[in-house]
Amino acid sequence: MLTPEENELLTRTGPGTPMGELMRRYWVPVAFSHQLEKPDGPPLRARLMGEDLVAFRDSQGRIGLIDEACPHRTASMFFGRNEECGLRCVYHGIKFDVEGNCVDVPCLPPGTPENQISAVKKNMKIKAYPCEEAGGVIWAYMGPADCRPELPELEWAEVPDDHRFATRHIQECNWLQGFDGGFDQTHLTFLHSGTVDMRRGNTDRHRRIVPSIYEFCPLPAGFAFGGGREIGDGNLSWHVELMMMPFHKVIPSVPRAAHMWMPMDDENTMLYSINFNTERPFTEEDLERELAWRGIHTENIPGTDRAIQTKANDFLIDRELQASGESYTGIKSLGAQDCGIQESMGPIADRTKEHLLVGDSSIVRVRRYLLDVLKDLAEGKAPPGGNPAHYRARSLRLEAPATTPFTELVESQVWGNRPAAAE
Numbered sequence: 001m002l003t004p005e006e007n008e009l010l011t012r013t014g015p016g017t018p019m020g021e022l023m024r025r026y027w028v029p030v031a032f033s034h035q036l037e038k039p040d041g042p043p044l045r046a047r048l049m050g051e052d053l054v055a056f057r058d059s060q061g062r063i064g065l066i067d068e069a070c071p072h073r074t075a076s077m078f079f080g081r082n083e084e085c086g087l088r089c090v091y092h093g094i095k096f097d098v099e100g101n102c103v104d105v106p107c108l109p110p111g112t113p114e115n116q117i118s119a120v121k122k123n124m125k126i127k128a129y130p131c132e133e134a135g136g137v138i139w140a141y142m143g144p145a146d147c148r149p150e151l152p153e154l155e156w157a158e159v160p161d162d163h164r165f166a167t168r169h170i171q172e173c174n175w176l177q178g179f180d181g182g183f184d185q186t187h188l189t190f191l192h193s194g195t196v197d198m199r200r201g202n203t204d205r206h207r208r209i210v211p212s213i214y215e216f217c218p219l220p221a222g223f224a225f226g227g228g229r230e231i232g233d234g235n236l237s238w239h240v241e242l243m244m245m246p247f248h249k250v251i252p253s254v255p256r257a258a259h260m261w262m263p264m265d266d267e268n269t270m271l272y273s274i275n276f277n278t279e280r281p282f283t284e285e286d287l288e289r290e291l292a293w294r295g296i297h298t299e300n301i302p303g304t305d306r307a308i309q310t311k312a313n314d315f316l317i318d319r320e321l322q323a324s325g326e327s328y329t330g331i332k333s334l335g336a337q338d339c340g341i342q343e344s345m346g347p348i349a350d351r352t353k354e355h356l357l358v359g360d361s362s363i364v365r366v367r368r369y370l371l372d373v374l375k376d377l378a379e380g381k382a383p384p385g386g387n388p389a390h391y392r393a394r395s396l397r398l399e400a401p402a403t404t405p406f407t408e409l410v411e412s413q414v415w416g417n418r419p420a421a422a423e
């Protein structure tokens with residue numbers, strides 16, 4: 001349970017809000033690289049933490065991320081002409097480069113002196129954020145220039161492109177509902193049961209038994225969370241997940257998986273879902289399996305980031321399927337089950353009304369961690385994860401004697417077991 005003030009603090013991410021300013025200290029996902037495939041191709045709208053922006057790939061392949069509103073008369077740059085190293089507003093032809101510089105103002109009267117033209121250009125700068133590409137994702141940095149870190153060394157972003165399968169879609173609720181839910185291990189036994197049991201031949205004990213032990217271990221960019229299930233003979237089966245700032249989660253499934261809950265605004269989130277293999281390419285078979293039961297992915301309306309199963313159609317809940325036991329929810333696909341239930345809490349869940357249980361300790365930990373980081377930031381302390389190597393952790397499942405301390409397992413196997421990136 002949170003106070004109303006804490007709930008506000010954690011869920012608001014617009015410019016100037018404490019959480020918004022904290023998130024702006026990290027590289028955040030704008031889109032997949034393939035969505036801006038070709039130089040001079042069509043631009044893409046991107047709503048990030050309440051800011052309406054337009055992304056484009058210029059003639060030299062560089063990514064620009066600029067304000068959607070043209071600073072001349074506020075028309076949308078989405079309709080712009082992407083040509084000769086810049087995006088030109090189609091209203092009056094004014095053109096901007098990837099750094100936001102105004103490079104052409106063709107609507108001035110003929111014969112305007114050169115010094116007047118340069119004065120107009122100087123005043124006409126458009127807001128622009130630096131972008132980089134890694135792991136098939138376009139990342140933007142929207143924070144203060146002197147605090148800009150290097151791109152985080154996330155494992156899924158460092159594997160070759162063919163070792164990874166990633167999708168995204170719009171989740172119609174606040175980012176924290178998704179992030180909270182990401183660390184809820186108890187729900188695996190309920191919300192996702194049925195489909196998953198069948199998918200994995202009913203052998204997946206991580207989903208069939210509720211954890212009896214919940215442990216945490218700090219990491220440089222967040223923490224490792226372990227749910228320990230009793231499997232007899234004094235052994236525990238650990239399901240170790242990673243929480244890394246500001247909204248990363250890594251899951252020890254097979255294939256491995258990760259999520260990012262990128263706030264579009266306070267009531268909409270772009271959920272990125274990534275499957276990846278460290279040792280081998282993602283095969284047709286892998287892909288089929290992930291898509292057959294839809295895994296963590298959603299099926300979208302073609303050409304959009306909107307899922308076919310949405311709040312408007314009750315996520316296509318099938319009551320017969322629910323009654324049959326084949327699916328606990330009657331909602332097909334893990335991704336839709338999570339989104340469905342998280343969106344059902346409302347656009348911004350009222351966490352003052354909760355009655356949390358033992359199994360929610362990871363959720364409590366996530367919120368507490370974020371509140372502590374916000375406090376530190378307000379006191380001028382740099383947020384965690386400033387060094388890209390802080391992200392070099394690996395999630396995993398393992399079995400160990402119940403007497404082995406969780407921190408020992410994390411130190412030997414989660415932290416530092418990841419091979420160094422290829423030079």
Ligand SMILES: [Fe+2]
Nearest residue numbers: 187191192338
């Ligand atoms: Fe889930």
